[in-house]
Amino acid sequence: MVLSSNSGIHTEAAAAFLADWKLSRQDREVVVCSALELPANAPPAGVVTLGLAALRAVLERMDNQAGWTQVPVVAALIPKEGLQTTLKRNHANLTAAYLDQPFERYIDLIKMAWPAMGRLGLLVGPEQSQSSPAMFKAAQERGFKLSLGRVSRPESLFSTLRTVLSESDALLVLPDTALADANDLQTILITAYRQRIPVVAYSPALVKAGAALGLYASPSQVGKQVAAVMRATMSGSRVAPRLADGITVSVNDQVCRSLGWSLPDGQALADALKHG
């Protein structure tokens, strides 16, 4: 298991993996190391990478050291966009457990939190524009009219945001490098709040910063998902890359109360999503 760093999220995911691995009585020994200290010895039976730096280190080793090419790799704690950008070629033995949540799950969450809402705004960068027909369909099936704002250039963020907010009851912000700048996120949160529109985001940090609601997989949930994927891989199954299984919902109570919303707590919303 290769960790991008010894920061909290990587060690939390690793600990959850190890606990799950131990519980499932796997006989393989797990060696945990940092991306900077990848051992030079014989290739392992399988590799889990936690984070972008870890994936890069392992891909480099696969390119440069014979024997690593055939090692099954499970890339985790990484966004889909990050993995696709990093891969320079096709790796048949590589699979992934992305941090990204299925789009439909966000819509379900918003419907649960605000059943009466009918208009949803969504900001996407150039990378996500291709998937927009599916997004429109998913939103429509759940009773939402989707207003999609494509931010093609950083300078167009504010004008796109204004247009989207004027047609929305809630704003969904998805991970996108075109929108990930801290100043851009500040613009989004402040402008939406001024117009009393709740923002639904993809990370705990954004909920703390001012989004009303967040949906994401916690590092522990990622660890558990990766353990399951690795078990399947070790048993010879070919597992396709998949979106996050883990569901954690955070509610910014202060922001919601200030906007006049009283929402169920995050655990209740997460449970409802899991069972809904």
Place this chain on the structure above:
Amino acid sequence: MFHMPTWARLLAGGLLLSDWAHAQDSHRVASEDDYFANVPVVLTASRLDQPLNEAPGAITVIDRNTIRLSGARTLVDVLRLVPGYLTGGLNGANPNAAYHIPIDDEGTRNLVLIDGRSVYSSVYKGDTHRGMMDVMLEDIERIEVLRGANSAAYGANAMFGVINIITRHSADTIGGEVSLTKGNNQIWDRRARIGVGDDKASLRLSMGEQRDGGYLDAHDDRRLSQVNLRTDFKPTAVDDVMIRAGLSRLGAQGGYAGNDDDPPRTVFSRDVHFNGVWKHQLSATDELQCSASYMEDWVRDAVPYPPLPSVLLDFSGTGRRTNLEVQRKTTLSPTVRLVAGAGYKDERAYSPPLYSRTDWLSYNESRAFGTVEWRATPEWLLNAGAFVGHHSVAGQYTAPRLMVNWLPSPEHTFRAGVTESVRTPTLAEYYGDIRYYIGSVLAAQTVAASGHVKPERLRSQELGYLGRFPAQSLTLDVRAYRERMDSVIHNISANRATPLPVSGYDIIDFVNLPGLEIRGAEGQLRWKPQELIELWVNHSVEHVDWDLPRFDAQDERRPPRQATTLGLFMHLPNQVTFTVIAQRLGEMTWRDNRDMLPVTRRTDVRVGMPVRVGDVRAELSYTVQSLEGAHPVFLVREPMQLGLRSFVQLKMEL
């Protein structure tokens, strides 16, 4: 999109924004940091508005969409949607609103704030009805009306309601807007707005003119012209600056044909105002706010006295007010929040005809205030505040407030509290001195203020309930109150000090008389039976007892025992909107029972639909006010009837 010109960027502190300039790294690869790395807290505790159920009082919020749908042309018309508010006005050109009791004609006991700037006039009677016209409805983001008194937070004048008008952030009004309104009763309104900039620095300039013919048969045509500017900028990520400035000119007819003491004339007035607010986030839980405002109100109201044209009936003057304030909002612990501040204001007036002196009259006031909010348990919230003012004429005064909110669940809040409020006398009540000369001979004196007047006081006790019923899409806001007002300032006829050539005139002095008690309850229900339909029901019941039996006997300024307003807001297919606002007011008087207004009913209806003018988005609307036709308003002995008004408005977003 409009781009901000260089001069505007400089004005808006654009040079300071270089720290904010950032180059997007187009080659950055998405990583786990996008999910889990810390992002600075943007919506800090001090940036968030207080939730309505935690506020230390009953607050009615009217947002801009409701203002638009209401079809209102004046702020006073919008206030009909707030429970407990009565609307009237000296005539059709001077609309006024009063909370609970129609205790004065000019809104002297209202506190009206536009972006934090108090708008009352310093010239003479401290009226707010003209200051309320310093903002165009289209520029308002929302109106928050604190139903009740709150001198503990706002100081003097926050006695019968605090009308807090928040204009739209200039970053939200980028682009242009033009609207034209034409109707009967000489209604002809024009307005244009332009907004430039972005989220870091922006500027809005709006200008417009409103004209109408006031009430039926009355000499009260109105012509209001104004220019308003607002700019907002963020010098750094933790600083927000707002500057607002404006100029309003009002030509308001007044007086009555055949009334020599109040002859027909046109009163010209002009307000110039400036307001600046700087907010600095010291931390996620600590905010410093500095504000400064300046207002000059100039009135030209002069007409020859018909029997003696050489004598001028003159009520002209100039008032100026400068106000400075520093305020800090901080969180002392997870359960204790503090708002504390200090301020200074200077009020002055120049009016030889109103004060019989040729120098500026003035007073000043320094003040300190603080409010502590303690969340004793998740269900109990205590809010205690006090205001201490030192008035250069009235001396020192205090205004305390204590409110307890019990929140047994997030949906239900019960509130109980007591508030003491104060109104310090106006310059007219201290120094008014109106004399008339024939040549150099004193012919008459109509006002001679002795200055022996002290502040009015109001003790308000209230019980409140705010309930949200999400399953039924319903909210209920109820307030029961007992308000005890003491030392009410009245004008009385004083003894003549010297015999005067022109007889038959009383000389007015201002004195404190025993007060009154108001008991009552009011409530508002908002129900959305369907996503696109909203129904509002306001109802109030109240009773006034004056301490002086003669005031009770003559129905002095008696509010209606019952008042009801219904509002229906519907969004129909094809984005058509339909609104009905119907009001029923019981018998009432703005003066006494010689002008007892009968039960009145007024229904306003508005239909709006989107249209396209070329590539421009526009809305066309048709509004009918007072559908029932003419009915008496304000006074019955004068020709004051509000007739049916209808107008068409075309509003284009450019």
